[in-house]
Amino acid sequence: MHNLVWLRNDLRISDNPALHAACKRGSVTCVFLLDHRQWQEHDMSPWRIALILRSIDCVSQQLAKLGITLLIMHCDGFTNAAKLVVDCAQQVQAGCVYFNAEIALNEQRRDNEVEAALNKSGIGCERHQNFTHLAPGSVTKPDGSGYTVFTPFKKRWLAHPLAEPSKPLDPPAPQGPAITAQVAPELLGSVRKDLGAALWPAGETAAQACLKDFVHHRASAYDQQRDLPLQPGTSKLSPHLAVGTVSAGQCLYAAYGANNNVLTMGNAGLDAWISELIWREFYNHILAAHPRLSMGQAFRRETERLEWNHNDEWLARWQAGETGLPLVDAGMRQLNTTGWMHNRLRMVTSQFLAKHLFINWREGERYFMRNLVDGDLAANNGGWQWSASTGTDAVPYFRMFNPIRQAERFDPTGAFVRSQIPELAKSQGKSIFTPWQYAENKAYPKPVIDLAQARDATLAAWKRIRDNA
Ligand SMILES: Cc1cc2nc3c(=O)[nH]c(=O)nc-3n(C[C@H](O)[C@H](O)[C@H](O)COP(=O)(O)OP(=O)(O)OC[C@H]3O[C@@H](n4cnc5c(N)ncnc54)[C@H](O)[C@@H]3O)c2cc1C
Structure with missing residues (x-):
């Protein structure tokens, strides 16, 4: 029987259960x-869009070597996916469509519609799972709850078997025999495929090289180096995990x-790294169990009553990396110029926005998604709600x-x-921590x-919702 495999955030040929089956x-x-x-x-x-386009080219070439065609088609919104997938399956005369499940709510709804449309047309549909190592819903308390x-x-x-x-x-x-590979467009909307190509090598081969290099040369020192943004102490595998050129x-x-x-x-070091991979599992399992998180809701419902500051100037300065607090600005500028930010800085910048500036965490969550090469709803939402103290197992509200x-x-x-901050390149000694106190740093903004x-002010705002609980 001929089959259609619908690739999505699993752009690899190894450890791909849908393709394998x-x-x-x-x-x-x-098809993509x-x-x-x-x-x-x-x-x-x-x-991330550019990384996806380059990763499509890589997987398309790998598949072509195996004699497998990857069709690259344009779809105009999730509501059109069902018709496109059915048409495509009919065109190639596929008896069954295979794909690996996604976890966010809209993606699940789209997949349900696709499955229903396929079934209506007499075409089989098989959904596999491996965005996480253990399937969402499989790690539960003895009473079955999450x-x-x-x-x-x-x-x-x-302890899971x-x-x-x-x-x-x-x-x-x-x-x-090998065939000619289809190629993703050079431009999608206003996004050029080569954006970030030198920073973020695409494809499964690059992902495997990155994994091997990290595990064999740096992982054993991960526990000591992971918090130092200057060091190459972390794996930088998150972009590959997000687009699926490597699996968990x-x-x-x-x-x-x-x-x-x-x-x-x-x-x-390896224990600590494995633990971070389990954090990734945790947030994905949480997202699957609480679909309202995909709809922008706070995990802790009472925090919806917080009266956030609305200050466009503060938000713009945070986004641009011009708050006058050097580590915050260095993190934001790293994000703006590379699409990635070190985890320690994600924690520092997010807490600064949601705690000190007391601006709604959703503004930061959105800005990160719009700028991260590894943007992932589960980890980003989890990280933001952790920092803002609105989430599951979050930092306590009084910790900033x-x-x-x-x-x-x-x-x-x-x-x-x-x-990261050229205005401070010549700043000497301890003046780098509080540059506003030193005349030589006058090109750099004063703290916002x-x-x-x-x-x-933030503690008082939290006290108000706690007093009215
Ligand atoms: C506010 C905030 C937003 C974040 N947004 C994202 C996001 O959109 N996408 C994303 O992949 N990660 C996000 N993270 C988690 C973490 O910062 C990144 O996964 C990590 O910096 C990626 O770099 P790395 O691959 O070198 O990580 P490593 O330290 O090498 O860790 C290996 C892998 O473990 C996972 N991981 C590590 N830390 C976490 C964590 N705290 N939560 C969940 N998974 C984790 C990632 O998949 C990562 O690639 C966010 C964290 C915070 C605090």
């Missing part, structure tokens, strides 16, 4: 739907092997990272800040707010 049943054609309208509605960043706190989730996750990663699925065997299972399998076949109680103390701790020489006053 379809190839086992017969010959295969693949370029949905620029929907991507814009979902705030997908130009960096976890909302990370530590017990992680404990249960580690499928937690230990097995060897990832191989690429499919060739189904015929492949990451876990590589780390597990390097960690003498344990997921915990092994090397401190002080951006000056954070800089002293995690960028003690100021070298990272200097690398007084940290102590802002802290008091």
Whole structure:
């Protein structure tokens, strides 16, 4: 039987269960739907769109070598996906359409519509799962309910019979002689395919090289280096995980092997990295269990009563990296110029917006999505609601990272800040932490707010909703 495989955020040929299953049943054609309208509605960043286009080219070439065609089609919004997939399946005379499930609400609704339309047309539909290593809904408390706190989730996750990663699925065997690969457009809307090409190498081969390099050379020091933005201490695999040029299972399998076949109680660096991959699982499981998070709602409903500040000037200065707080600005400028921000800085910048400026976390969540190369609803929403204290297992409302103390701790020489903020490139010694106190830094803005006053105002706003609980 001939089959159609619908590729989405799984742009790889190895460890791809939908592709693997379809190839086992017969010959295969693949399809990718370029949905620029929907991507814009979902705030997908130009960096990420460009990475997707380049990743499509890579997987298209890999498939072509196996004699498998990847059709690249334009789709105008999720509501048109069902018709396109059915038409495509009929054109290639596929008996069944295979795809790997996505977790966010709109994507699930679209997939349900596609499945219903296929069934109505007498075409089979098989949905697989591997955006996370363990399927959402499979890590539950003994009473069957889901976890909302990370530590017990992680404990249960580690005890799950499928937690230990097995060897990832191989690429499919060739189904015929090599063919000519279809190519993604050079331009989608106003996004050029080569945007960020030097920073973010695309495709499965690049992802595997990045994974191998990290696991063998840097992962064992991850626990000591991961918080220092100047160091290449983290894997930078998040863009690959977001577009699916590597799977969570492949990451876990590589780390597990390097960690003498344990997921915990092994090397401190590898243990810590595996734990971060479990955070990714946690937020995806949370998103699946609480669809209202996909609709912009706060996890903790009482926090909807917080009276956020509305201040366009503060928001614009935060976005531009001109708040006058060097570590915050360095993080925002790293985001604006590369599409990526170090995790420590994501925590510092998000807390500064949601706590000190007390601007609604949704503004920051949206800005991150519109600018991150690794933008991912589950991790981004989880991270923002963690920082804003509105989320599951969030930082307590009274805890606010002080951006000056954070800089002293995690960028003690100021070298990272200097690398991102040219106005401070010549700033000497400790003046890098409080540049407004030194005449030589007058090209750099003064702080947008007084940290102590802002802290008091935020605590008062939280007290008001707690008193009225
Ligand atoms: C406000 C905020 C927003 C964020 N937005 C995103 C986002 O849109 N997309 C995204 O992938 N991550 C997001 N994160 C999580 C984290 O910052 C990034 O995953 C990490 O910086 C990516 O770099 P890396 O691949 O080098 O990570 P590594 O440190 O090498 O970690 C390996 C992988 O583990 C996962 N991971 C690590 N930390 C977290 C975490 N805290 N939550 C969930 N998964 C994690 C990621 O998939 C990451 O690639 C956000 C965090 C915060 C605080």
